[in-house]
Amino acid sequence: MAEPMRIRAQFKEGETYVHVLMPHPMETGFRTDDAGRPIAAHYITDVEISIQERTVLSATLSRAVSQDPLLYFRFKGGRVDDTIRVVWTDSRGERRSDEAKILGLVS
Amino acid sequence: MCAWYAPRPDAPSPDAPSPGAPPETAGLGSDPAGRSPSYNRRDTLRLMAAAVAAAGLLRWPAARAAENDALAFGSGSLEGALSALGATLEPSPQIQLTVPDFVDNGSVVPVEVTSQISGPQTIFVLSEANPFPLVARFFVPEGTEPYVSTRIKVARSCNIYALVQADGRYYSAVKATTVTVGGCGNG
Numbered sequence: 295m296a297e298p299m300r301i302r303a304q305f306k307e308g309e310t311y312v313h314v315l316m317p318h319p320m321e322t323g324f325r326t327d328d329a330g331r332p333i334a335a336h337y338i339t340d341v342e343i344s345i346q347e348r349t350v351l352s353a354t355l356s357r358a359v360s361q362d363p364l365l366y367f368r369f370k371g372g373r374v375d376d377t378i379r380v381v382w383t384d385s386r387g388e389r390r391s392d393e394a395k396i397l398g399l400v401s
Numbered sequence: 402m403c404a405w406y407a408p409r410p411d412a413p414s415p416d417a418p419s420p421g422a423p424p425e426t427a428g429l430g431s432d433p434a435g436r437s438p439s440y441n442r443r444d445t446l447r448l449m450a451a452a453v454a455a456a457g458l459l460r461w462p463a464a465r466a467a468e469n470d471a472l473a474f475g476s477g478s479l480e481g482a483l484s485a486l487g488a489t490l491e492p493s494p495q496i497q498l499t500v501p502d503f504v505d506n507g508s509v510v511p512v513e514v515t516s517q518i519s520g521p522q523t524i525f526v527l528s529e530a531n532p533f534p535l536v537a538r539f540f541v542p543e544g545t546e547p548y549v550s551t552r553i554k555v556a557r558s559c560n561i562y563a564l565v566q567a568d569g570r571y572y573s574a575v576k577a578t579t580v581t582v583g584g585c586g587n588g
Contacts, residue, residue, distance in 0.1 A: 309546070322532075322554070322585065324532065324585050348544075349542055350542065350544070350545050351539060351540070351541065351542075351545055351549075352539075352540045352542075353537060353538065353539045353540070353549075354470065354474070354537065354538040355536075355537050356474050356533060356535060356536055356537060357533070357554075358528060358531050358533060358536040358537075358553055358554045358555075358584075359536060359537055359551065359552070359553055359554070360508060360509045360510070360551075360552040360553055360554055360584075361508070361509075363551065363552070364550075364551055364552050365549065365550070365551050366513075366549070366550035366551070367539075367545065367546065367548060367549050367550070368545075368546045368548065369544055369545040369546060370544045370545070370546070371544060
């Protein structure tokens with residue numbers, strides 16, 4: 295249902311730099327539609343990022359994270375062509391998992 | 402005893418149909434223990450109550466953590482969220498928080514937290530004026546840089562806090578931001 299995530303991981307000088315964009319409405323539940331009816335809350339609650347079974351970052355988000363959450367971080371190690379996997383779960387129990395390969399330096 | 406539960410003397414007990422037994426043994430006033438070897442509704446309820454009581458006494462750490470989570474994320478005030486986390490604000494030069502001084506749109510505010518503390522740690526981001534101030538939490542394991550960058554919603558001009566928990570201690574940084582259009586509601 296949810297759109298695929300965009301994941302970019304690049305290995306540079308011993309570290310892997312990761313950008314993740316998770317398309318999601320991140321509805322707070324405080325907004326109303328044009329007719330004045332409240333829009334139900336719907337947001338990502340848990341994110342788990344791992345590389346070859348090693349968790350490199352896990353996060354708990356709230357409704358106050360912007361729409362289409364964006365995450366930048368970096369970790370030591372990782373190898374070019376390793377698979378990085380991102381899994382999120384939202385407040386409705388929906389779940390999405392996407393993968394990407396770690397890229398080398400593009401010179 | 403609940404009147405609605407008492408078995409009718411003329412009806413066979415659903416738990417223990419004992420064809421050979423005389424009818425009066427299945428009626429009121431008979432010994433309940435001798436009537437049925439299987440669990441009846443009352444036993445089940447009693448067991449459930451015991452299980453609930455036991456769960457209350459010997460709660461799994463994970464369950465307790467989940468409860469604290471709900472408290473911290475569901476708290477309507479900065480103080481409430483901090484007390485649910487068991488945290489205090491200890492400003493530390495080891496934590497750098499980058500938030501723009503001025504933002505036009507409160508629904509997309511870039512926030513970056515860098516910590517100089519080594520080892521595994523947990524990074525929290527809080528926005529003081531939000532309906533629920535605790536915005537996000539990041540578990541940074543060994544081997545991951547204590548650095549995260551994301552975008553958050555900020556209700557109105559207020560202080561943004563970065564809170565880092567490492568080795569049971571808390572470290573924090575604060576930065577005020579001025580928001581032109583709030584990030585809550587329809588704006």
